[in-house]
Every structure is written in structure tokens, then in C-alpha cells.
Amino acid sequence: MHRVTLLLACLFLACTQILTAQSASSGPRFDTDPRAIRAASEHESLDAALFSDAEAQTFFIDFESLDVNVNYVIVKDPEGRIVWKDRVFNLPVDTIYEIDCSSFRPGTYQVELQTFTSALSQTIEVSR
Numbered sequence: 001m002h003r004v005t006l007l008l009a010c011l012f013l014a015c016t017q018i019l020t021a022q023s024a025s026s027g028p029r030f031d032t033d034p035r036a037i038r039a040a041s042e043h044e045s046l047d048a049a050l051f052s053d054a055e056a057q058t059f060f061i062d063f064e065s066l067d068v069n070v071n072y073v074i075v076k077d078p079e080g081r082i083v084w085k086d087r088v089f090n091l092p093v094d095t096i097y098e099i100d101c102s103s104f105r106p107g108t109y110q111v112e113l114q115t116f117t118s119a120l121s122q123t124i125e126v127s128r
Contacts, residue, residue: 046122050111056127059111061097063088072114075099075124078107101126 049065052058063070075084084099091097099111104126113120 046111046113046120050122050124052124056125057100057102059099059101059124061099061111061113063091063097064094066113066120068113068115068118068120069093070113071116072112073097073099074112074114075101075104076110076112077104078109080110083109 046061046066049062051060051062053060061070061073069089071087071089073084073086073088074082077083083104088095088097101109101124106126106128109124109126111122111124
């Protein structure tokens with residue numbers, strides 16, 4: 001009888017721990033305040049994470065060197081139009097993401113990484 005009571009108490013504690021852990025991690029928090037996104041994008045860039053090949057035709061983003069989880073990779077042309085957009089939230093954090101710019105016209109583009117709470121951006125130069 002004592003063993004059954006002890007077993008039920010342990011089972012109850014284990015279930016309580018599981019339910020508490022699940023409710024504490026209810027998923028990502030979305031900050032919809034545009035001022036927060038604007039403030040973060042003004043101060044953060046991709047200097048350490050963005051690099052290109054010798055011809056500046058392919059750009060690479062090292063996700064592991066970022067302190068944030070990226071939701072979207074967006075590339076905008078000089079007029080601000082989106083020329084590349086990819087949802088990357090499900091990629092591993094140690095991914096080196098590749099943007100093939102060989103089909104882009106030569107010029108200056110803006111690479112933007114959108115997270116759930118901010119945006120990181122960097123200007124790139126595509127050449128031929």
C-alpha cells in the first residue's frame with residue numbers, strides 16, 4: 001500500500017512538472033510595436049554575419065554568428081521593392097544561408113533579416 005501511494009505521488013509530481021514546463025514556454029512572443037522594430041534596425045547590422053564570394057554574386061549569412069532567430073531573409077532593390085524573400089525560421093541555427101544574386105542587376109541592395117521582434121539590415125553591392 002505504501003509503495004502504491006509513493007508511486008502515485010511521484011507520477012503526480014512528474015505530470016505537474018511537465019504541465020508547468022509547457023505552460024511556461026508558450027511559444028515565441030511577437031512584438032508588434034513598429035517603434036521597437038525601427039529602433040532595433042537602426043542600431044543592429046549584419047557586419048559580422050554577412051559576407052560574399054569574390055565576384056559579389058553570392059552572399060552568405062552565417063546564422064550561428066547572430067544573437068537572434070531569423071524569421072525571413074529579404075533583399076530589396078534600390079527602389080525598395082522586394083526581389084528576394086525566404087522564410088528561414090525552420091533552418092538550423094548553425095546554417096550558412098546563401099543568396100544567389102547572379103540574376104540581379106548590378107547595384108546597391110538592402111539585405112534585411114526579420115526576427116519576431118526586430119529587423120537587421122545591411123547594404124550590399126552586387127557587381128557583374
